[in-house]
Amino acid sequence: MQYETLHYDLTDGVALITLARPDVMNALNAQMRAELLHAVKRASGEARAVVLTGEGRAFCAGQDLGDTGNLNNINLERLLRDEYTPILLAIADCPVPVIAAVNGVAAGAGANLALACDVVIATESASFMQAFSRIGLMPDAGGTYVLPRKLGLARAMGLALFADKLSARDAADQGLIWEAVADDAFEDHWRARADHLASGPTQAFSRIKQAMRESLANGMEEQLMLEARLQGECGRTRDFREGVVAFLDKRPTKFEGR
Incomplete structure (x- = not known):
């Protein structure tokens, strides 16, 4: 596929997917949704870590x-059923870690696209907003699934009903995202995180x-059986054998992802 609404780069095992409609704050149109689904599936087959970010001042303003x-x-x-759901499931089913590097505003479906990723790293100037009720809608794109599980019902309900903006720092403090990073250190930080995952034990991840x-x-017994x-x-x-040998030899690991 020839991408026109996003950029795709694969370097050192990291697939970087950059939403690239900065004039409309990377809002999701039909073409971008199709290209994003293709890019995530492509990355699933050739990368050891994936980063999803936005071009310009926003991560994604939603629909x-x-x-x-x-x-x-x-x-x-x-x-939602035919265009958004496949993207969210592709992220969940991706066999390698997916980082959302939230570089700015993440609103509506854009916020929930980020929250669907395995790890969310945001710049401190970024924000998250469940903006749906402002136009007479309810949260979608996985919002009603993710928010109560990450924040609890009370906070999830408040965000959905009031559509208040949540700063990246507050999102990190409340456990909605993994971390908020100073703007001037943001790119170096998420790149280092991605490189760490791409050089790690991919099968374990x-x-x-x-x-x-x-x-x-799952119930407890079911989960214990799954763990086993x-x-x-x-x-x-x-990678397990390499990890043990490296530990015993007191040397850095050299994981191959196999």
Whole structure:
């Protein structure tokens, strides 16, 4: 696919996907959604870590309202089911870690796109907003799934009902994202984080993602059995053997992702 609304770069095992419609704050139109789905699936097959970020002053302002056409004929159910859901599931199912490097405003579906990623690192000047109720809608793109699980019902409900802006620092303090980083250190920081993941035990990371996500629906015994099975798989990898040998030899590990 020839990308026109985003940039894709693969360097040293890190696939960098940059939303690139800065004139509209990287709002998601139909073309960008199709290209983003393709890019995430592509990265799943050739990268050891993925970074999703935005060009310009915003990460993503959500749905491009200028791309909705006639409001009397818009089918939001179809739009979410056929265009947004595949992207969010592709991120969840990606076998390698996905970092959202939130460089600015993340609003509406843009906020929830970021929160669908495995790790969210934001610049301190960034913000998150569940802006849906301001135009008579409810949170979508996974917002009603992620927010109560990360914040609890009270905070999730408040964000959805009031549509208040949440600063990156407050988002980190409340456990919504992993960390907020000073603006002048932001890019160097997320690149270092991505490089760390890309040089790590990829097979273990894949199973960490699976176990953490499935735990949300599992009982304790079911989760313990899942842990046992997945750990057994980790124990048969080359990276496990390398990790143990490196530890015993007191040298840095050289994981191959196998």
